[in-house]
Amino acid sequence: xxxxxxxxxxxxPMAEAARHAQRRFGAMEGRARTAALHRLAALLRERxxxxxxxNAQDLAEAARDGLDEGLRQRLTLSPRKLHALIDGVLQLAxxxxxxxxxxxxxxxxxxxILSRVTSPLGVLLIVFESRPDAVIQIGSLALRTGNAVLLKxxxxxxxxxRILVGCLRxxxxxxxxxxxxxxxxxxxxxxxxxxxxxxxxxxxxxxxSGEMVRSIQAQTRIPVLGHAExxxxxxxxxxxxxxxxxxxxxxxxxxYPAACNALETLLVHRDFLPRLPPIGAALRARGVALxxxxxxxxxxxxxxxxxxLEPDDWGREFGxxxxxVRTVEDVHAAVAHIHAYGSxxxxxxxxxxxxxxxxxxxxxxAASVFLxxxxxxxxxxxxxxGAEVGISTGxxxxxxxxxxxGLLTTRWLLRGSGQAASDFGPGGxxxxxxxxx
Amino acid sequence: xxxxxxxxxxxxPMAEAARHAQRRFGAMEGRARTAALHRLAALLRERxxxxxxxNAQDLAEAARDGLDEGLRQRLTLSPRKLHALIDGVLQLAxxxxxxxxxxxxxxxxxxxILSRVTSPLGVLLIVFESRPDAVIQIGSLALRTGNAVLLKxxxxxxxxxRILVGCLRxxxxxxxxxxxxxxxxxxxxxxxxxxxxxxxxxxxxxxxSGEMVRSIQAQTRIPVLGHAExxxxxxxxxxxxxxxxxxxxxxxxxxYPAACNALETLLVHRDFLPRLPPIGAALRARGVALxxxxxxxxxxxxxxxxxxLEPDDWGREFGxxxxxVRTVEDVHAAVAHIHAYGSxxxxxxxxxxxxxxxxxxxxxxAASVFLxxxxxxxxxxxxxxGAEVGISTGxxxxxxxxxxxGLLTTRWLLRGSGQAASDFGPGGxxxxxxxxx
Numbered sequence: 001x002x003x004x005x006x007x008x009x010x011x012x013p014m015a016e017a018a019r020h021a022q023r024r025f026g027a028m029e030g031r032a033r034t035a036a037l038h039r040l041a042a043l044l045r046e047r048x049x050x051x052x053x054x055n056a057q058d059l060a061e062a063a064r065d066g067l068d069e070g071l072r073q074r075l076t077l078s079p080r081k082l083h084a085l086i087d088g089v090l091q092l093a094x095x096x097x098x099x100x101x102x103x104x105x106x107x108x109x110x111x112x113i114l115s116r117v118t119s120p121l122g123v124l125l126i127v128f129e130s131r132p133d134a135v136i137q138i139g140s141l142a143l144r145t146g147n148a149v150l151l152k153x154x155x156x157x158x159x160x161x162r163i164l165v166g167c168l169r170x171x172x173x174x175x176x177x178x179x180x181x182x183x184x185x186x187x188x189x190x191x192x193x194x195x196x197x198x199x200x201x202x203x204x205x206x207x208x209s210g211e212m213v214r215s216i217q218a219q220t221r222i223p224v225l226g227h228a229e230x231x232x233x234x235x236x237x238x239x240x241x242x243x244x245x246x247x248x249x250x251x252x253x254x255x256y257p258a259a260c261n262a263l264e265t266l267l268v269h270r271d272f273l274p275r276l277p278p279i280g281a282a283l284r285a286r287g288v289a290l291x292x293x294x295x296x297x298x299x300x301x302x303x304x305x306x307x308x309l310e311p312d313d314w315g316r317e318f319g320x321x322x323x324x325v326r327t328v329e330d331v332h333a334a335v336a337h338i339h340a341y342g343s344x345x346x347x348x349x350x351x352x353x354x355x356x357x358x359x360x361x362x363x364x365x366a367a368s369v370f371l372x373x374x375x376x377x378x379x380x381x382x383x384x385x386g387a388e389v390g391i392s393t394g395x396x397x398x399x400x401x402x403x404x405x406g407l408l409t410t411r412w413l414l415r416g417s418g419q420a421a422s423d424f425g426p427g428g429x430x431x432x433x434x435x436x437x
Numbered sequence: 438x439x440x441x442x443x444x445x446x447x448x449x450p451m452a453e454a455a456r457h458a459q460r461r462f463g464a465m466e467g468r469a470r471t472a473a474l475h476r477l478a479a480l481l482r483e484r485x486x487x488x489x490x491x492n493a494q495d496l497a498e499a500a501r502d503g504l505d506e507g508l509r510q511r512l513t514l515s516p517r518k519l520h521a522l523i524d525g526v527l528q529l530a531x532x533x534x535x536x537x538x539x540x541x542x543x544x545x546x547x548x549x550i551l552s553r554v555t556s557p558l559g560v561l562l563i564v565f566e567s568r569p570d571a572v573i574q575i576g577s578l579a580l581r582t583g584n585a586v587l588l589k590x591x592x593x594x595x596x597x598x599r600i601l602v603g604c605l606r607x608x609x610x611x612x613x614x615x616x617x618x619x620x621x622x623x624x625x626x627x628x629x630x631x632x633x634x635x636x637x638x639x640x641x642x643x644x645x646s647g648e649m650v651r652s653i654q655a656q657t658r659i660p661v662l663g664h665a666e667x668x669x670x671x672x673x674x675x676x677x678x679x680x681x682x683x684x685x686x687x688x689x690x691x692x693y694p695a696a697c698n699a700l701e702t703l704l705v706h707r708d709f710l711p712r713l714p715p716i717g718a719a720l721r722a723r724g725v726a727l728x729x730x731x732x733x734x735x736x737x738x739x740x741x742x743x744x745x746l747e748p749d750d751w752g753r754e755f756g757x758x759x760x761x762v763r764t765v766e767d768v769h770a771a772v773a774h775i776h777a778y779g780s781x782x783x784x785x786x787x788x789x790x791x792x793x794x795x796x797x798x799x800x801x802x803a804a805s806v807f808l809x810x811x812x813x814x815x816x817x818x819x820x821x822x823g824a825e826v827g828i829s830t831g832x833x834x835x836x837x838x839x840x841x842x843g844l845l846t847t848r849w850l851l852r853g854s855g856q857a858a859s860d861f862g863p864g865g866x867x868x869x870x871x872x873x874x
Binding site for chain 1: 463464537556559639655660678688787794798804805815819846852859868
């Protein structure tokens, strides 16, 4: 099978081949990467029948193995999902080449020009669960950005992943680019070995449960982009608008409770408590189970609230229709709670007081901080980034929803006319350091 | 001693105090950070006598302990060095506030505005050797960028470091900012413990030998900014200008041979070999010991070259006036050698052929890639970045010479008017995703 080489090739040679292929691929002109994306879209269209058949085989095995419904849903590639994937690939093909863009240019002296240009990050290792669409979403982003990508999917999506990785490799070959810039990985042992190759792999992107992310972080010295947890808070200030609060809180909790940007703990200003009952009622109507601290409990008993476990329910990622509620003294106490229990993902305040809003926006140390909007907006598509690689709660390199930009680094290019550093300095020439753009 | 708390306070509480202090300090208005920098400059001026006396005590102990001359030179704080440090602090105080700058603004729909703003990175751990000037250089950069910084210097600079850390802490207090945003660390055991605190420390910056950098990288999961090695190459293309070659090669090798951006291996196009002897003579005149491959050796015997050890001398960081020389077939072979043996620091080509130059600039995967200029230009000051935190050979976050920008991350701020994510999508409203700036 050409799409998977971890059986026929050792893991280190595969990563070395990816490094070599990436350097060639990343240095090619942008039109080669564009051609590979067009060819990929064409291949996915031509092979729709085979791809759906491979996926049906995975689904049949999943049914036989008794995989749960949610997992099987994520595993399913419908014609509609496939067409959306193809549209996404064509959108990337239509985008400007993100590689080799000049970010700044400085004249060090006339005839000595420094520029900073975008470059591919290098070799990416993606570890994901169930969703075979990730192969195309992340694989096509890697093609657009000139990166190499090693794709390790779950065993349950084996047949789907193989045929999709095969399409990516064939698209590269057809565009005159090295196929080894994409490779499929199979088997857990291969991943453990790859996580040790910190000179050959530049970034690991895990897409899956918090447990999986933590396990990968613990196993490797390679930078990991992503988040293990999304513990998001929303603070209802004393000057929050009650109608807005009901609308936004219901959305943040109920729109997709399993998402990392869903609300886990509602913080309520003491003075807002009397206006809490209708919000509790709206949440109850959507099936939310409330766990309230002693001070807010009387206002939420009508909504079926039970006492929260303190402090166990603070900072807890319920991931379902459970919501913790805690009363705080003021915005400072809300920020302190968030810093003590948050995961740095997305934090929001509702207030009609612009000063309190600005204070919250400047004080909260998190990837995304919102005023009068639902935490659910923290998402690459909603932010307008196009394809999303993941959401990072780390502070290094990329933070929050990450698009193509997160798969790029920079290089410094200096074009001179024979200058030596010792030509400059005391008694010699001076730098002009003139910004050109 | 207020400047050092690792004796009186556990290491984890100190890192926790730094995290808290940083959040307060980073959320203050820029003028508080500017005031702290002005106060720091004033304190350094007021205490010049005490600082020089503390440094003299370190130097006396270094002499008693028989520290080598180079180390003692780096340890010395002359009045001139101190005044240059003060000028640097005042320059930073005059700079615009880099925190809270808006990098982009997008309208998601009218009344729902997303912006991306610069933010401090968080808590930095700096591990450095001998040079007490690093306390002020890096400490003042941390102040400018709203970061907290834990400073671990060498035992040999104990008294100098203590008084300088004391000045930083006092400057913070006097500016109404929390002193715990700066702390001095003493003792190796404290460093090992700090390297384990990956939820409290966001970035480690080691400033010292390659061995020290590698040892830190091996001990921690916290991102490390820096480089363990600087193995820089210069390729003399067949169309290199011979006079330029002599000038640039001598500079790259001899200007400061111990620097990470000094030349280690000269790659020579086969067709250029006949023009090599005068370059060899110029290098010999500066005391360079040449180690040449079999093909270039006849052209360099007049310059006292001896045979290179192949492949041991390729990719070797001599760090002194030794230079390896290897003949290559063409620019592609030069690039292949660089990818096989380079450390991704700085690579250069000399050629009068613009196509070959462009090919080299686009193909070489390194932090800095130069055409017709000495590798020695790879430096934050020469690049016009102002103060330099270090030079990174990593691809993540910052690459090449790193200035204040490398100590910043971003946050996404969303200002709405009560929007829920479920208001958008099929049957609902649409995103405008209009770039505002």
